[in-house]
Amino acid sequence: MTVAQSPEQSASGLQINWQRLALWIGVLAMVLFCLAPALWQLLTSFKVNEAITAIPNVYFPSPSQLTLDHYLSLGWIFWRYIANSAIVSLLSTVVCLATGAPAAYALARLRIPGERIILVCVLIVSLFPYVLLFLGLLEVVRLFGLGNNYLALIVPYTGINLPLTILVLRSFFQKLPQDLEDSAKVDGYTTAQMLWQIVLPLTIPALVTTGILTFIFAWNEFIFALTFITRDTMKTIPVAVAQIGGASIYEVPYGPIAAATVLGTLPLILLVLCFQRRIVQGITAGAVKG
Amino acid sequence: MTQASDTIRQRQIRQGLIMVAPAIAILLLVFAYPIGRAFWLSLFTQNLGTQLEATFSGLSNYQRIVGDGRFWLTLWNTTVFTSLSIVTELIIGMSFALILDQAFRGRGLVRTAALLPWALPTAVMGLAWAWIFNDQFGIANDLLTRLGLISTNITWLGDPTRAMLALIFADVWKTTPFIAILLLAGLQSISGDLYEAHAIDGASPWQSFWQITLPLVAPQMVIALLFRFAQAFGIFDLVQVMTGGGPAGATETVSIYIYATVRRYLDFGYGAALVVVTFLLLILAVAIAAYFLSRTRLNVTGER
């Protein structure tokens, strides 16, 4: 409590505060940068048209400027879009895990000939932009008469997600103790039984991680959905939302678009909120293992 | 007890091949067939002029590419977009990673927030960005006006340069989290001892960053750049939704051009040739990046 001590204390205290302050400013800027566009869209979706087009912009709308009309204007068809996205994403995730897990296991443990070549190809292929594929796939879709069929999306979505699935699952399988599988072999498990009864139950976290990534990528895919699906009732969220504006030339319906954005991305936001750690783990495992 | 005629190893290989077969089949169908088909189709002319019948025309499609100013413009646009956005993303992503690497209260929540842009559909968020950069009612103009940086609203998506800037800004927003996550993983793998030893040697934090952090996260950086390069080079949905390639083709990327060639002009042969050229350019770039990647890995292990 002496007078001599206090300036020193406050000086050193101030020093630490500066560093923390800089950190918190950084954190704040980062959060703002990441959330602001989404929050602005959220706000827009609740504002009445007059508030949306007010100049200067309305950041804090009064209760009279708020409405649910934009959500109501989307109509029942929007639930159809969400259902389409959910069906396509879920099914392609399931198929992707069902075909990717055995492949990943074989590439992790069974030392098949050509293993390295397959892995390198899988890695390279994961870099391909989808625009290079849609032309050839369009022909396949036409050939099998799959236009406006969920299969026209499920198969390509499985394909584009398989590289990541294989690489991530393989890296998880390799981390399993080899003794467990040896023990299972001695106990009399066949390879298929071992995969199903020993390996997969032990790698459920990895399957969840991969499944979430696959689901998100499938939900967000745009170019295939735009090309292979033309019937309105079959459309998935990204295409449906992008085409809301196309109805009228003179007045872009900002409110409904914003409402559609919020509804259409809600499942993804929930996934991120619940599985943040797993998603981060998956992204790193998929890329670093390359 | 089965006394099979082939060895255990042979059976293992056969099982392995059976297990990879479905995945390989799908990969072949979704990746190999379309690319291979593009190579084949690029040797034909198949457009409205030939009544959509494929007629063999040799390398004429490629000759046409050489003289196709629009293609070269889109390639230039793509290059500008790709290089500017991945450099910006790398810098911002590095700052994000450095921040997320610190210990502070609520880090989990901040990480969740930082992940959000990555998870949202590009096409949908492209609309949000178009709204933000709206000439009349956009928040971009509003904020700039409030800050006193502009006095009258400026045209964003209608102006060639500013439209490109808006696209890059939106892309940076969308994909910085991906880079930040990869770099964060790299940062977290660096032992704290290294920094302490370096600090004892008298290094400032700034020197530590350049002499320890950067060299040691170099592999993650190259991987992130490689992935981002490929994605940015094939950017489609963001441009399609925000500008549609406009104004006057100023933001038209290669993929937008390919898509228009096939879907709007129904020029399948030429579209295929464009696919082939883009594919080859990409493979070339990836090969160069992979070469550097193998070198950085060597360097890092050497230094360690």
Next chain:
Amino acid sequence: MSTLQLKSLRKQFAPDVIPVKDVNLTVEDGEFLTLLGPSGCGKSTLLRLIAGLEQPTAGEVRLGDQNLNRVAPGDRNMAMVFQSYALYPHMTVAENIATALKLRDVPKAEIQQRVGSVSEKLAITHLRDRKPSKLSGGQRQRVALARALVREPAVFLLDEPLSNLDALLREQVREDLKQLFEEQQKPVVYVTHDQTEAMTLSSKVAVLLDGVVQQLAEPSLIYTQPANRFVASFVGSPQMNLLTLKCEGDRAQLGPVGLPLPTGIGSPSTVIFGLRPEAIRLAQAGDSLKIPGQVFLVENFGREQLLSVRVENSDLKLRALIPPDQHWERDRLELTWTPEQSHWFDPQNEQRLETSSAAQPAHSSL
């Protein structure tokens, strides 16, 4: 009934990586064979070859009159206990024990009965519904044993099953193991790097180095009649003294003293002389052999003390294990031993030099 036989077994991973080179072994019912050797000697690979987890480059694994080379591990009717125990983490103890029986379509009632009796024998009945993560190291080890025993297999394979236990527990489990497998009357192959385990458990020990069986014999013979310099140095603690001595006529020169060479080994120019520290004692007045030396290190183990002695007029060092209550003046003392306890090895091929006086040891060589 069942005899496990390894015929010219060889495993080659790469041109210069050959963990198992031409191994021939036979293990009969009720025999407990230990594969003993330092890490990297090929003992684990050999065990995995027997189990079918690795495939031999050449040679055969036979059970009875059946060649097992093409038989999958699960069809070999062998049970294996792993060093890490390899318990399935997602199954309870009871499920872990029962799983192999279920795969073989053993009737439910019988499974229950067998799992029950094995659990009782190993005193793990109260753990049956726990997951492995909730068990102590010793408990896990017993579950792993139970999982092997319940199968009543033709052959038991054990890969360092005690190495993850702490020292106190290890001693007790060693005794249990011995009893347990004596009851089974089946071939047992046991891998360890711990010579105490090898000595106490086995009916036969195969000492391995570089993929070659150095000696195959009863435990006592491995100790008393090591077949070569490596076995001599690997078995026994503290290590056997091994000195290269110059010979003159029928005497090998150890410092100032000429040790009489045993008869029957001719008159080599040099020889490797081996002597266990525990064979050495302080010389007394009546001893004819007296090696004078200078003590330069004393390590007291409590029960005994280990002296490091430099032999007078030489650079040769001997280590001697003597009772803790013995004393000597200053640093100087005189050591002695009975000549029968010395070992002689050829300096070139490092093989034991057989003396005509000693009985021919019954080790079946390679």
